[in-house]
Amino acid sequence: MAEDTTLVKRSRYAVAAVFCVHGSVTGSFATRVPWIQEHTGASPGQLGLALAFPALGAALMMPLAARVSHRLGSRTALRSLLALWTLALILPSFAPNLWTLCAALLVYGGTSGMADVVMNAIGVEVEHRLHKSIMSGLHGMWSVGALLGAAVGTVAAHAGLSAQIHHLVAAVVLTVVGAVVCQFVLNIHPEDDEEPPARFALPPKSALLIGAVGFCAVFAEGASLDWSAVYLRDILDSSAGVAAGATTGFALTMAIARLTGDAVVDRFGAVRTVRWSGVVATAGGVLVVVAPTAVVAMVGFGLIGVGIAVVVPLAFAAAARSGTNASQAIAGVATITYASGLVAPSIIGGIAQASNLTVSFVVVTVLAAALAVFAPVLRTRPRVRA
Incomplete structure (x- = not known):
C-alpha cells in the first residue's frame, strides 16, 4: 500500500x-x-x-x-x-x-x-x-x-x-x-472485458452541460486575453505599455489562481468554488464595463482571471466522473471548450463592430454570471473507472 x-x-x-x-x-x-x-x-x-x-x-x-x-x-x-x-x-x-x-x-x-x-x-x-x-x-x-x-x-x-x-x-x-x-506517469490499462470506445464518437450527453460551463469560462478567457489591451487602448485611451499590462496581469492572475486553487477546492468543494468563482468573475466584468480609468479596468480583468481560473480543470474532473469512459467524456468537454476559444475573439469583434467593446464585455459579464448559476452541474457523481 x-x-x-x-x-x-x-x-x-x-x-x-x-x-x-x-x-x-x-x-x-x-x-x-x-x-x-x-x-x-x-x-x-x-x-x-x-x-x-x-x-x-x-x-x-x-x-x-x-x-x-x-x-x-x-x-x-x-x-x-x-x-x-x-x-x-x-x-x-x-x-x-x-x-x-x-x-x-x-x-x-x-x-x-x-x-x-x-x-x-x-x-x-x-x-x-x-x-x-x-x-x-x-x-x-x-x-x-x-x-x-x-x-x-x-x-x-x-x-x-x-x-x-x-x-x-x-x-x-x-x-x-x-x-x-x-515514464513515471500512472499507467491505466483497460479491464480484459472492457469494450473499447468508438473510433469516433460525439460528446456523451452527460458531458454537454459540463461542457457548457467550460464554454462560458473559456469564452471569458479568450475575450480577455485577446481584447483586454485593445479595450484599454480604445475605450480608456491608455498607452500601449499600460494596455499590454492588462493582458499580462490577466494571464498572471490566472496562473497564480490555478496553482493555489486546489486548496480552495479541497476546502469548499467544486460546486461552491465555481459558484463563488462566477461571482468574482462577474464582479470583474462589471468593473471592466463601468471602469472610468485604466487601473480600475485592470483590476476588473484580474478578477475575471481569478474567477475563471479553476473552472476548466474542475469541468474536466467532473466530466471524467460523468460517464463510463473518462477519456471520451473529457474529449467531449474539451471539444466544446476549444470551440469556445475559437469563436470568442471573433464574436467579441463582431459585437464591437456593431456597437462597441463595452457592449462586448457586457456579454462576457453575463457568461461569467452563468458560472454561478450552473455550478451544480459539476457536483461529484459516483466514481467510474478512468
Missing part, C-alpha cells in the same frame, strides 16, 4: 511536468507568430484564417484519444501523443505559404488536443487515488510552461534567431523531457 501511494505521488509530479511541457510548446509557438507571418507572406486576414486551424484540428482529433488510450494503455498513449505534439512545433515555421501553414497548424492542433485529453484523464485518475484536488494545480503548471516557453521565445526573437532554428531546438528538448517524465 505504501509503495502504491509512493507511485501515485510520483505520478502526480510526473503528470505536472507533462502539463508544463505541453504549455511550453504553446508558449514557444505564440511568440514566433510574427516571424511565421512574415515568412509565409500572409496578410492579417489570412493569418487569422490560419490560426483557426489548430482549434479545428483539436476538435476533429480529440474524440480519437479515448480509443488510442484504450488500445495502448495510458502511459504509452501519452508518451506517443506528447512526442507527436512537441515535434509538431517544427512544422509551422517551415511552411512556405498560407496553405501549407494551414495544413501544418491542423496537425499541430490535432496532436495537441489528443495529448491534452490523455494527460487530463491521467490527472483525474491520480486525483481520485490521492483523495484530494490536484487538477487546478496541473493546469497551473500548464500556464507556467506557457510562460517559460514564451520567455524563451521572446529571447530568441530579440536575438534575431529564426523560428525554424528556435522551434527545432525547442522541439527536440521538449520531446526528450516529455519522454523521460512520461
